[in-house]
Amino acid sequence: MAAESIGHNCGLFGIAGHDSAAYLTYLGLYALQHRGQEAAGIVTSDGERTYIHKALGLVNDVFQPEVLDRLPGTSAIGHTRYSTTGSTTILNTQPIRVNYQAGTLSLAHNGNLTNTPRLRTQMEREGSIFQTTMDTEIILHLVARSKAAAVEDRIVEALGQVRGAYSLLFLSKEMLVAVRDPFGFRPLCLGEFEGAHIVASESCAFDILGGAYVRNIEAGEMLIIRKGDIETRRLPQSVTSHACIFEFVYFSRPDSWIYGEKVDKVRRRLGKHLAREHPTEADIVISVPDSSNTAALGYAHESGITFELGLIRNHYVGRTFIQPGQERRDHDVRVKFNPVEGVLRGKRVIVVDDSIVRGTTSRLLLRMIRDAGASEVHVRITCPPVAWPCYYGVDIPTRKELIAAHKNVEEVRDYIGADSLGHLSLEGMLDAVEGNGDMCHACYSGQYPVPPDDDLSKEALERR
Numbered sequence: 001m002a003a004e005s006i007g008h009n010c011g012l013f014g015i016a017g018h019d020s021a022a023y024l025t026y027l028g029l030y031a032l033q034h035r036g037q038e039a040a041g042i043v044t045s046d047g048e049r050t051y052i053h054k055a056l057g058l059v060n061d062v063f064q065p066e067v068l069d070r071l072p073g074t075s076a077i078g079h080t081r082y083s084t085t086g087s088t089t090i091l092n093t094q095p096i097r098v099n100y101q102a103g104t105l106s107l108a109h110n111g112n113l114t115n116t117p118r119l120r121t122q123m124e125r126e127g128s129i130f131q132t133t134m135d136t137e138i139i140l141h142l143v144a145r146s147k148a149a150a151v152e153d154r155i156v157e158a159l160g161q162v163r164g165a166y167s168l169l170f171l172s173k174e175m176l177v178a179v180r181d182p183f184g185f186r187p188l189c190l191g192e193f194e195g196a197h198i199v200a201s202e203s204c205a206f207d208i209l210g211g212a213y214v215r216n217i218e219a220g221e222m223l224i225i226r227k228g229d230i231e232t233r234r235l236p237q238s239v240t241s242h243a244c245i246f247e248f249v250y251f252s253r254p255d256s257w258i259y260g261e262k263v264d265k266v267r268r269r270l271g272k273h274l275a276r277e278h279p280t281e282a283d284i285v286i287s288v289p290d291s292s293n294t295a296a297l298g299y300a301h302e303s304g305i306t307f308e309l310g311l312i313r314n315h316y317v318g319r320t321f322i323q324p325g326q327e328r329r330d331h332d333v334r335v336k337f338n339p340v341e342g343v344l345r346g347k348r349v350i351v352v353d354d355s356i357v358r359g360t361t362s363r364l365l366l367r368m369i370r371d372a373g374a375s376e377v378h379v380r381i382t383c384p385p386v387a388w389p390c391y392y393g394v395d396i397p398t399r400k401e402l403i404a405a406h407k408n409v410e411e412v413r414d415y416i417g418a419d420s421l422g423h424l425s426l427e428g429m430l431d432a433v434e435g436n437g438d439m440c441h442a443c444y445s446g447q448y449p450v451p452p453d454d455d456l457s458k459e460a461l462e463r464r
């Protein structure tokens with residue numbers, strides 16, 4: 001369940017051509033905090049030098065006014081991190097900044113590469129020394145090794161050697177480069193604020209500045225922003241776009257644009273399709289806040305059943321201290337959610353949620369809803385069962401931990417203690433994201449657009 005949060009990938013923000021670049025990047029990252037809470041970092045450039053600050057923690061903890069004062073310049077890139085590769089240490093925070101023969105280059109990455117083990121081993125054999133355990137560093141090594149003269153050509157050459165998911169922001173002293181991998185797994189969009197060009201994972205980062213959304217950055221598209229101009233190039237590897245469908249289901253904020261579409265609209269359609277596929281007699285529809293709110297409204301609207309706020313979410317959950325012996329998950333769920341007894345008592349309740357991962361959290365949450373007096377609990381999920389791991393930057397547990405990999409829907413229903421359980425079908429989900437072309441749905445279907453290197457799947461298999 002949304003209660004059982006799936007670790008996200010990362011959030012990116014960049015700006016070129018504004019005197020308050022660091023401060024605006026801080027605000028942009030603040031709006032993207034939901035995409036990663038482990039660390040945050042900003043690099044700025046004043047055209048002569050670059051300046052960097054990054055640390056573990058939330059954006060607000062990492063960037064105090066005196067820190068931002070030490071980041072002068074008119075262009076910047078920033079990153080909020082959730083670690084999907086590499087452990088959570090200060091070394092593994094981003095952006096990564098390196099000095100190489102052609103100057104200084106910084107990089108922020110959202111996504112995971114799929115041919116990392118082979119590339120890394122090969123480069124280490126050839127003498128490369130890595131500072132971090134992140135796959136992102138490999139890209140910088142490849143840029144530094146390129147013989148091309150222009151930085152943008154070096155980047156294109158480097159990206160020709162990596163496979164997998166990457167939305168990237170590069171910052172040199174003179175320019176900002178934004179690029180999405182040819183499959184377009186992770187989102188990236190272009191905006192404008194007071195004459196400055198801005199880029200971000202989601203458009204909610206533009207809204208916080210009072211900026212405007214301009215457009216989606218296409219799969220395989222590279223934007224070179226220099227001296228106020230934008231040059232567009234296409235990566236030579238031509239494939240069909242396979243943007244991550246889970247961004248619509250769960251990750252992205254409903255007030256954002258991603259892939260050129262409003263998340264709110266798609267999420268509402270997911271709820272409507274779910275109501276058509278899995279109708280049931282009930283008194284109220286509730287959501288597991290916040291990520292399922294919009295889909296639950298869609299379900300309620302389509303079914304004609306009243307939407308109620310049956311669960312209240314505590315928004316101020318940080319890292320809570322757990323007493324020895326206390327069940328971590330039990331504690332986590334109770335800290336995060338509280339059922340509203342006055343709404344639930346005596347009611348037949350439809351609970352709309354966006355995923356069941358391990359099932360343990362769903363089971364606890366349903367017990368709490370029943371304890372609050374619900375007479376029936378029907379669970380409706382806005383996507384098919386999650387049964388496969390993600391190799392493209394989302395921290396979905398191994399197959400061993402995914403309940404849907406080992407139990408059928410009826411067994412899962414029994415395990416979580418629901419009166420009925422219905423998942424939106426793959427066809428229904430794809431129908432709801434109408435107009436978005438081919439999308440990645442590998443965590444539901446096992447159909448991977450980019451098969452991971454043997455080493456990577458072996459590594460994943462060992463963890464299973």
Ligand code: SF4
Pocket residue numbers: 185243244245246247389390391392393394440441442443444
């Ligand atoms: S496997 Fe799932 S989470 Fe990963 S990119 Fe594909 S749809 Fe998104």
